[in-house]
Amino acid sequence: xxxxxxxxxxxxxxxxxxxxxxxxxxxxxxxxxxxxxxxxxxxxxxxxxxxxxxxxxxxxxxxxxxxxxxxxxxxxxxxxxxxxxxxxxxxxxxxxxxxxxxxxxxxxxxxxxxxxxxxxxxxxxxxxxxxxxxxxxxxxxxxxxxxxxxxxxxxxxxxxxxxxxxxxxxxxxxxxxxxxxxxxxxxxxxxxxxxxxxxxxxxxxxxxxxxxxxxxxxxxxxxxxxxxxxxxxxxxxxxxxxxxxxxxxxxxxxxxxxxxxxxxxxxxxxxxxxxxxxxxxxxxxxxxxxxxxxxxxxxxxxxxxxxxxxxxxxxxxxxxxxxxxxxxxxxxxxxxxxxxxxxxxxxxxxxxxxxxxxxxxxxxxxxxxxxxxxxxxxxxxxxxxxxxxxxxxxxxxxxxxxxxxxxxxxxxxxxxxxxxxxxxxxxxxxxx
Amino acid sequence: xxxxxxxxxxxxxxxxxxxxxxxxxxxxxxxxxxxxxxxxxxxxxxxxxxxxxxxxxxxxxxxxxxxxxxxxxxxxxxxxxxxxxxxxxxxxxxxxxxxxxxxxxxxxxxxxxxxxxxxxxxxxxxxxxxxxxxxxxxxxxxxxxxxxxxxxxxxxxxxxxxxxxxxxxxxxxxxxxxxxxxxxxxxxxxxxxxxxxxxxxxxxxxxxxxxxxxxxxxxxxxxxxxxxxxxxxxxxxxxxxxxxxxxxxxxxxxxxxxxxxxxxxxxxxxxxxxxxxxxxxxxxxxxx
Numbered sequence: 001x002x003x004x005x006x007x008x009x010x011x012x013x014x015x016x017x018x019x020x021x022x023x024x025x026x027x028x029x030x031x032x033x034x035x036x037x038x039x040x041x042x043x044x045x046x047x048x049x050x051x052x053x054x055x056x057x058x059x060x061x062x063x064x065x066x067x068x069x070x071x072x073x074x075x076x077x078x079x080x081x082x083x084x085x086x087x088x089x090x091x092x093x094x095x096x097x098x099x100x101x102x103x104x105x106x107x108x109x110x111x112x113x114x115x116x117x118x119x120x121x122x123x124x125x126x127x128x129x130x131x132x133x134x135x136x137x138x139x140x141x142x143x144x145x146x147x148x149x150x151x152x153x154x155x156x157x158x159x160x161x162x163x164x165x166x167x168x169x170x171x172x173x174x175x176x177x178x179x180x181x182x183x184x185x186x187x188x189x190x191x192x193x194x195x196x197x198x199x200x201x202x203x204x205x206x207x208x209x210x211x212x213x214x215x216x217x218x219x220x221x222x223x224x225x226x227x228x229x230x231x232x233x234x235x236x237x238x239x240x241x242x243x244x245x246x247x248x249x250x251x252x253x254x255x256x257x258x259x260x261x262x263x264x265x266x267x268x269x270x271x272x273x274x275x276x277x278x279x280x281x282x283x284x285x286x287x288x289x290x291x292x293x294x295x296x297x298x299x300x301x302x303x304x305x306x307x308x309x310x311x312x313x314x315x316x317x318x319x320x321x322x323x324x325x326x327x328x329x330x331x332x333x334x335x336x337x338x339x340x341x342x343x344x345x346x347x348x349x350x351x352x353x354x355x356x357x358x359x360x361x362x363x364x365x366x367x368x369x370x371x372x373x374x375x376x377x378x379x380x381x382x383x384x385x386x387x388x389x390x391x392x393x394x395x396x397x398x399x400x401x402x403x404x405x406x407x408x409x410x411x412x413x414x415x416x417x418x419x420x421x422x423x424x425x426x427x428x429x430x431x432x
Numbered sequence: 433x434x435x436x437x438x439x440x441x442x443x444x445x446x447x448x449x450x451x452x453x454x455x456x457x458x459x460x461x462x463x464x465x466x467x468x469x470x471x472x473x474x475x476x477x478x479x480x481x482x483x484x485x486x487x488x489x490x491x492x493x494x495x496x497x498x499x500x501x502x503x504x505x506x507x508x509x510x511x512x513x514x515x516x517x518x519x520x521x522x523x524x525x526x527x528x529x530x531x532x533x534x535x536x537x538x539x540x541x542x543x544x545x546x547x548x549x550x551x552x553x554x555x556x557x558x559x560x561x562x563x564x565x566x567x568x569x570x571x572x573x574x575x576x577x578x579x580x581x582x583x584x585x586x587x588x589x590x591x592x593x594x595x596x597x598x599x600x601x602x603x604x605x606x607x608x609x610x611x612x613x614x615x616x617x618x619x620x621x622x623x624x625x626x627x628x629x630x631x632x633x634x635x636x637x638x639x640x641x642x643x644x645x646x647x648x649x650x651x652x653x654x655x656x657x658x659x660x661x662x663x664x665x666x667x668x669x670x671x672x673x674x675x676x677x678x679x680x681x682x683x684x685x686x687x688x689x690x691x692x693x694x695x696x697x698x699x700x701x702x703x704x705x706x707x708x709x710x711x712x713x714x715x716x717x718x719x720x
Contacts, residue, residue, distance in 0.1 A: 145718045221719040288606040292715040301610070308614055315621050334617065341610075 002143040013206035017141035022150060024093070025351065026157040027185060028134055031178060034162055035104065036062075036123065039174040043107060047171065048116045052255070053390060056383050062120045062127075063380035067372040069128025074368025077132055083364040086140045086208040087193065089133050094189040096130040101182045108172045128372075135367035138355035139215040140207050145291070147218065151351035152287025155344050159279035163272050163340075169265065215363075217356035219295070224359045227366065232357055238299050239353070239374030241410045242346045245306050247382035249403040252389075253313075253339075256396055263336035271333065278337045282344030290352055296418055298349050303411035305342040310404030312338055317397040350374065445496045445515055447629065449475050452494060452511070462500070475510070478502050478517065487524055494529070497536065514538050521546070572675050575644075576668035579651045583667040589709030590652040590667070596702035596713040597649060603715060605694070608701025615639055639700075645708065646699025650674045 006014045040062075044055030082088045103123055110116050142150045167173050195201050216224065225231045253259045266272055289298050312335045350371070358366035389399055449459060458473035463480040470489040480500040485491060487505040494510035495502070499517040504525045511529035512519070516536045521527070523543030530548040531540070540546065582590060596604050615635065622632035648671060655663070655670025678695070681688035705713045 218718050285606045285610055288602055289610075291718065292600070292603045294716055305614065308618055311621060312617070338617070 001149060002146050003149075013203040014210070016203055017207050017210070018146075018150065021137055021141040022153050022157065024134055024137065024185075025154045026161075027181060028130065029154065029158045029347075030161055031100070032127070033158065034167070035107075035174045035178050036127070038169045039107070039171045040120075042169055043110060043171040044116060047108070047111055048113055050113065050116070053387055056251075056387050058116065058120055060380045060383040060387075062124050063376040063383065065121065065124035066128045067376040067380070069125050070132055070368040070372040070376065071365075073129050074132040074364035074366070074372075077136065077364030078362060083136050083139075083362075084211060084360050086137075086211070087195075087204065089136055089140075090189060090193050090204075092129065092133040093137075094186070094193050096126050096133065097182060097186055097189060099126050100130075101179065101186060104175050104178045104182065108175050131371055132364045132368040135354055135371065136363040139211045139217075139358070139360050139363050141210070142355070143214045144216075144218050144221075144356065147352045147356055148287045148290035148348070151290070151348045152283040154351050155283035155286070155347045156280040159283070159340070159344060159347075160276045163264065163276035163279060166269065166272065211360045215360035217358050219357050220359050224362065225357050225366075227362065227369070232366065232369075235295070235299075235353060235357060236370055236373050238410070238414065239346075239350060239370065240378045241406070242299075242302055242306070243374050243378035244382045245403055245407050245410070246343060246346070247379050248386055248406070249310060249313075249400060250339075251383065251386040252396060252399045252403075259313075259331055259336075262331050263333065263339075274333070275336060275340050278340045279344045282341040283348050285341075286345040286348035287352075290349060295353070296414070298345070299414055300411070300418075302342065302346045302349065303407055303414060305338065305345060306407035307404065307411050309335065309338040309342050310400055310407055313400050314397060314404055317400065445477055445498050445513065448513065449477070449494055449496060454494065464500075470506075480517075485525075487522075568675070568679060572672045575647055575651060575671040575675055578644075579648045579655070579667040579671040580664040582648060583652065583655075583664045586709075587663060590649050592706045592709040592712050593646070593649040593699075593702050594653045594656075596706050597653065597698055600702075600705070600713055600715065601698050603713070604701035604705060605698040606701065607705050608697040608699065611704055612639065612697060612700050642700055642703050643696055646696065646703050647671065647674065647678075649699060649702065649709075650695065 003015070003018055006018075037059075040059060041052075041055055044050045044058060045052060050058070077083045077089075082092070099122070103119060103126065107119065110119055138147065167177065191197050191200050192204055195204070219225055219231065254264070261267075263271065263275060286298065286301075289301065312332070316332055316335060354367040354370040355363060357370065386399075389402075394402075446459065454474045459475045459477055460469075460472050461477045461479065462469075462483055463478075466482045466484075468484050468486060469476060469491065470486065472491050472493045475494040475496065476483075476491060477496040477498065478500050479498050482500060483502045485495075485502075485504045485506045485508070489506035491506065491508045491510075493508075495504070495508050495512045496515070497513065497517050497519050498515040501518045501520075503520045503522060504512070504527075505522040507526040507528070509528045512527050512531045514531075514533045514536045518537040519533075519539070521531070521538075521540040521544040523541040525541070526545045528547055530550060531546045532549075533551045535552075538551075540549075579590075616639065619632040619635040619639070622628040622635070648667075651671025651674045652667045653670065654674045654677075655666035655668070658666050658669055658673075660666040660669060678692060681692050684691075702713075703709070
């Protein structure tokens with residue numbers, strides 16, 4: 001790891017850069033997976049009085065708008081040169097966090113549909129502006145060989161915090177925690193941006209030029225990956241598939257009290273700590289695999305693990321349907337543990353992949369399209385599909401069976417695609 | 433007995449019932465609670481709880497007991513199998529088929545009518561130290577011969593896997609842990625489908641085979657450090673030394689088990705990442 005070299009050389013500004021990136025990304029992701037994804041459901045259903053389906057529709061709208069704003073922001077960042085300017089990115093992030101702070105404070109007070117809608121639109125804009133800006137910091141702060149491990153650290157920190165710290169899934173609780181966490185974040189960002197703190201100014205000066213050395217990503221050396229190329233489109237499609245599968249399955253799992261109360265919302269701290277530990281171990285494993293194997297290997301692992309996870313869930317449900325007394329009261333803990341492992345794998349891949357598919361000139365666009373398409377658009381589509389399945393009265397087993405089929409289909413498709421690519425390579429090599 | 437302990441027995445029992453021509457979806461299963469059963473579809477499998485078949489009831493099918501307590505006072509027209517748990521056949525009860533007792537507690541009242549009856553006695557003898565030593569010696573002989581043969585026929589295989597163990601232990605351990613665990617869970621769940629049970633047994637045996645192969649590699653690595661000129665002999669001696677070392681580790685509480693587990697996981701992964709030694713493991717080169 002390069003980090004060890006920087007530690008030995010006592011290059012503290014660079015070490016601070018690692019820390020800043022991990023903290024910013026983990027905080028942003030934690031905000032997203034807790035406050036945005038779980039808190040809004042509570043806000044919409046409990047305070048505003050919307051139905052679950054209506055809240056899901058609003059959430060889908062949030063995902064779609066975030067995607068649009070992110071692409072516009074990413075393209076603007078690259079065209080205007082903001083992607084290369086470390087200070088500008090920090091200023092954008094400071095603005096985003098300040099607005100999000102305000103939104104987080106007022107969220108629990110919202111009682112009308114109109115206010116809920118305005119809140120969603122404003123949140124979408126901040127999220128859409130924020131994530132290309134935050135992902136693009138990777139080219140300033142994290143050397144290419146360390147990106148897998150740094151991504152693993154972000155994933156581990158986020159999921160350990162989300163699972164080990166027992167928070168009720170309510171907007172008031174999330175709001176209080178986020179407000180407390182955002183205050184020091186705003187202060188640090190403001191201090192970095194102001195340039196008035198001598199020590200921090202030196203740190204920013206040192207980090208501001210690092211993109212010239214560490215900017216080109218792992219898959220952009222020697223030739224940069226073009227936005228309109230198969231090398232970029234293929235990972236986007238695959239990650240879209242990963243997020244779609246996860247979101248479609250998880251939306252149904254969290255609506256099933258027996259499944260969620262025996263795992264992510266278990267009253268037993270030991271259960272949640274176990275899930276948190278598996279998340280951390282899974283993230284570290286994914287970091288090792290990302291660093292030591294080619295990219296497609298990790299995609300294969302992710303799809304295979306998703307396939308296996310849903311096989312476990314559907315097998316349990318089938319067994320329960322066939323032999324009701326055998327199923328007992330508590331679903332198996334093995335299933336959420338495998339789910340946690342899989343989610344850690346693809347989240348780690350997601351944090352490392354987009355900066356590695358970009359250079360300092362394309363990081364804004366590539367991270368916006370990559371995460372926008374894969375994360376937000378996939379969430380929008382999966383929410384729409386989940387709503388349709390809900391309206392169509394599709395049962396839990398059929399729903400998860402569908403997700404399982406998709407995971408296995410993507411696994412099969414990837415294997416066939418890789419094999420076909422190898423065949424084409426051999427054919428061309430043979431002069432065909 | 434917990435559900436997880438009952439499930440393997442139930443799988444075996446359900447297989448036995450399936451072999452008798454019973455459809456799995458026509459088997460009633462009980463694993464907990466108190467139940468009075470007066471009729472069944474094709475069979476009743478009891479994994480736990482308490483089941484009573486009253487005197488005026490007739491079960492038109494088979495009865496399988498793998499756990500819990502069953503009192504039979506009525507009639508069973510099929511076979512009755514006791515695998516584990518407790519079965520009491522009361523006075524006046526009738527079993528038209530065969531009563532088979534493999535294990536568990538069986539009590540048959542003198543007034544019960546049983547058409548045929550068979551018992552398989554499983555005697556549990558205390559392990560003799562000589563027997564353990566003999567088994568270990570046999571294992572040592574097998575790994576020594578296999579290691580020597582492989583070193584003579586294809587030394588490159590062991591060398592490639594050995595390099596992955598020594599040079600890339602973290603990567604090998606990661607791959608070994610995730611692949612070993614995923615495959616283990618997959619094979620266990622395949623067994624539950626009954627249809628894929630043979631494949632799951634083959635898969636589990638293959639996993640054991642990979643671990644055995646990894647043991648040979650460790651033997652090769654130990655052998656390289658021995659002052660023996662002939663590579664085949666060195667691997668054979670190394671394999672024996674490694675096996676003895678692993679056996680001794682088993683006597684260390686916790687730490688020994690963790691080290692054993694670590695060795696297995698790293699070896700398992702090293703075998704996989706080198707394709708059983710057919711190619712050297714080269715980690716991806718990351719520029720920058």
